[in-house]
Amino acid sequence: MIYPIVVYGDPVLKKKASDIEKGEIDVKVLSEDMFATMEAASGIGLAAPQIGKSIRMFVVDGRPxxxxxxxxxxxxxxxxxxxxxxxxxxxxxxxxxxxxxIREEVFRNEKLRIRYFDENWVEHEDEYNGMKARIIQHEYDHIEGVLFTDHLSPLKKRMLKGKLQNITKGKMKVDYRVVIPVKR
Known part of the structure; x- marks a missing residue:
């Protein structure tokens, strides 16, 4: 199943996600759906909050x-x-x-060490560097309620304010399905 992508302005993107209990959801099915969604949108990473699920899970695929x-x-x-x-x-x-x-320059550390479970609930502790580390850091930020724009300087954020407001209103062109934040 291909999910629509939740866009900027939706509260789920700014919320720290919850841990998943083993057996709570079928993580194999969800991971395949997330890969399909990511690929349909030509992405290289996708976190569960981006499909409206506030759980600590993300997928990455650096092959493209x-x-x-x-x-x-x-x-x-x-x-x-x-x-x-x-x-x-x-x-x-x-x-x-x-x-x-929107694309902007973001500074991140070049290496990381991470502990996680895979889709078979096998625990791993791995080290990554370079682009692999960056992709993981970006997706990890999502489950912490952090967006890449949060890493920008106050000046850059002010310069992007209009574009970001347009996204929240659905005024953008994309070739994948999106969920526009509900007006409160």
């Missing part, structure tokens, strides 16, 4: 980047916990399916 080392980087992260972020901070222009048509 066609970079060395990414050919097998397709993973499911359930109840992840970043244990350590190290190395130099480096800048890269990030985008987000929930914040369409």
């Amino acid at each position: 980047l066609e970079e060395e080392g990414m050919e097998d980087f397709r993973k499911v992260f359930i109840n992840p916990q970043i244990l350590e972020e190290t190395g130099e901070e480096w800048a890269f222009e990030e985008g987000c399916l929930s914040i369409p048509n």
